[in-house]
Amino acid sequence: MLVQHTYSIAERNIAAIDTGNHQTADCSVIFLHGWLDNAASFMSVLDVMTSQITPRIHLCAMDLPGHGLSSHKSADNFYTFHDYIDDVHQFLVTLPAKKKILVGHSLGGLIASCYSAAFPEYVDGLFLIESLGPLTESAELSVQRLRDGVNSRNRIRRKSRNRGYEHYNVALNVRAMHSALPEALIEPIVARGIELRDGLWMWRADPKLSAQSLYRMSDAHAEAVLAAIQAPFQVVLGEQGYPSLKSFSQTMLPEQIEIQHVKGGHHCHLEYPEQVGRLISQFVMKINVTPFS
Template sequence: MLVQHTYSIFERNIAAIETDNRQTATCSVVFLHGWLDNAGSFMSVMDFLMHQISPQVHLCAIDLPGHGLSSHKSDDNFYAFHDYIDDIHQFLMKLPAKKKVLVGHSLGGMIASCYSAAFPEYVDGLFLIESLGPLTERAELSVRRLRDGVKSRTRMRHKFRRAYDHYDVALQVRAAHSELPKALIEPIVARGLEVLDGQWVWRADPKLSAQSLYRMSNVHAEAILAAIRSPMQVVLGNKGYPSLKSYSPDSLPEQIEIQHVEGGHHCHLEHPDHIGQLISQFVMKIDETPLS
């Protein structure tokens, strides 16, 4: 059974959807969603996994700060990418299981890969969906990024949350944006909307849409991937982001296994049983491996 839970991380709350075996589990599988998604992104995959995986495995999908039911950060915080690494560290320290596996989609995968590199002692397995290391950019574009990033923050300070008269209108807009049927995207939408003054508005902090002030170079990304010590599996949709297919296998660490599946950027929503089976096989190997 999946339950709702809230974790206190200093002055903020992290909301989660999880199985109710947190205290007795030998392994926690933590799901990190993509940008402007939320824990609902993994509902169908978790429903499948509950019938496939050992009862000693704890499944937990969280809402990243500013998303879903989790707290927004302070008014002067614009969700710098590297701050998520700290957020995830504080959260993982709340979980008693001796083994931890991170499953990340898109932004969640970028966060998970960077965290796994920085704290290999706390990650026993890394499973990425439509993600492979942090976003990168050529160094000569860094000044333009600084300028554009600051200007986008100025715009965000004066941006109002878009409101809809009807729930189904918001659902249709998000489905069209994600290029998915409404039934597949609805778990994300249902968790991401709230009613204010009789209208439906997105819960997500508008400041999440501000552009980043900084991106790493390819050299940085290669160093991060090289520092990951745990087994690592990457799943890419055959209609997903083309940039993720640009990595040369020869440039990647040998423990990274890449598999191509049917679907687009949200292939785990399109084919939850297939992705769930891959996650199940990956986690079972880790859970059955004795601790060193």
């Protein structure tokens, strides 16, 4: 059964959707969602997996800070990518399970890959969905990125508040169109990511999440990150997902990586949760060496 749970890290709360006992589990599987999604992105996958795993495995889909039901960061914080790695570290060290596996989609995958490289002692397996190492950019673009990033922060500061909707269904339709998904598939994410305030439906996500990054790694940085990953490493790409992921240079990939393709697009885990959930379960089984029911 999926339950709501709140974890405390530093000066904020992390909201999560859990199944299994995080205090007694042999293995915790932590799911990290994409940008402006939330933990509900994995609900259908969790439903599939709960019928395949033993009670000794803890599944936990967390809301990254500023997303879903998790706390927003301070007013002067603009959610720089590397701070998420610190957030995940603070979260993982609270879990007593002997083995920990990270599952990341999109932004969550970028975070999970970098964390796995920096802290291999805390990661026993890495499973990415429509993600493959940190985003990179030519060094020649770094100055323009700094300028554009600061200007985007100033635009956000000048806005009075988030855009609101008079009707929930309008917000649902807007998000479905933006994600290129049927409303029925995206609805759990919308339901967790929106609230009624002063008669208008408002997104819970911190508006500062929309600020552009001030920095992006070079190819050399990304190669070093991927080379440092020691854990078993599996990637699932949607057949209609981001083309850039399919053309990723094989020379940059760790030897232990396994890449599989499934039907669907960038949110293939929402479109085909049975297939993706089964692949994650099989991956967990290999690492945890615990019989599935």
